[in-house]
Amino acid sequence: MQPSEPLLRGSGEKPTSLGLLANPLDFISEDHLRERQVCAMIDRLATADALNRQEVTTVLRFLNEELNVHLRDEAEDLFPLLARRCTAEDAIEGVIDRIRADQDEAMRLLPEVRAMLAGCLDRGGDLSARERGVLSRFAGHVRRHLVAENAILLPIARVRLTRADLRILSKHMRSRRGLPDFPETTDAE
Ligand SMILES: [Fe+2]
Numbered sequence: 001m002q003p004s005e006p007l008l009r010g011s012g013e014k015p016t017s018l019g020l021l022a023n024p025l026d027f028i029s030e031d032h033l034r035e036r037q038v039c040a041m042i043d044r045l046a047t048a049d050a051l052n053r054q055e056v057t058t059v060l061r062f063l064n065e066e067l068n069v070h071l072r073d074e075a076e077d078l079f080p081l082l083a084r085r086c087t088a089e090d091a092i093e094g095v096i097d098r099i100r101a102d103q104d105e106a107m108r109l110l111p112e113v114r115a116m117l118a119g120c121l122d123r124g125g126d127l128s129a130r131e132r133g134v135l136s137r138f139a140g141h142v143r144r145h146l147v148a149e150n151a152i153l154l155p156i157a158r159v160r161l162t163r164a165d166l167r168i169l170s171k172h173m174r175s176r177r178g179l180p181d182f183p184e185t186t187d188a189e
Helices: 018-021 025-045 053-085 093-123 129-161 162-177
Strands: none
Touching: 018 025, 018 162, 025 053, 025 129, 025 162, 053 093, 053 129, 053 162, 093 129
16 A cells, blocks of 8 residues: 555555554554454454455465564564563563464464465365364464554553654654655654
8 A cells, every 4th residue: 555545544454554654553553453354354264165265365465465564563663662661560571472472373373374375276275174273273363462462562552652762663664664764753852
């Protein structure tokens, strides 16, 4: 999606609008809506009688183009910023550890999920029972990470991160997507 396109918020039916990158926590929150939609799609693929090729294509595109970047936004920027800013009473270390465990498990399953879905498209066949089980487990880990982040990490981040933190987060998220930094802002805020 191009930055000039209108912002689509709250549906998660398309990749998150790059126009939201000026507010990186809003972008991550919107990415979670998108993940929730795709998890529902993966659950449908895991239980449907007949393969929906359009949904397989959408899921594959999401896995290849969106999920990895989202997980890097969090692992490389959001979590370290939170660890730096949060106090002991926030008790977020255990939360981050659990989220990382779900993310790691999702990433471990990712190559197999990708290969299964691409294989279905190539051979035009259905998923086996074992493959359906892998899909369900994968969706479960992705969904658990976003639930914990929405309920605990993002509300704390909105309170604890400074404007300078948000600038850095936004800058790195733009760079990760091949976009230049916003020229009109400064780090002096
Ligand atoms: Fe996330």
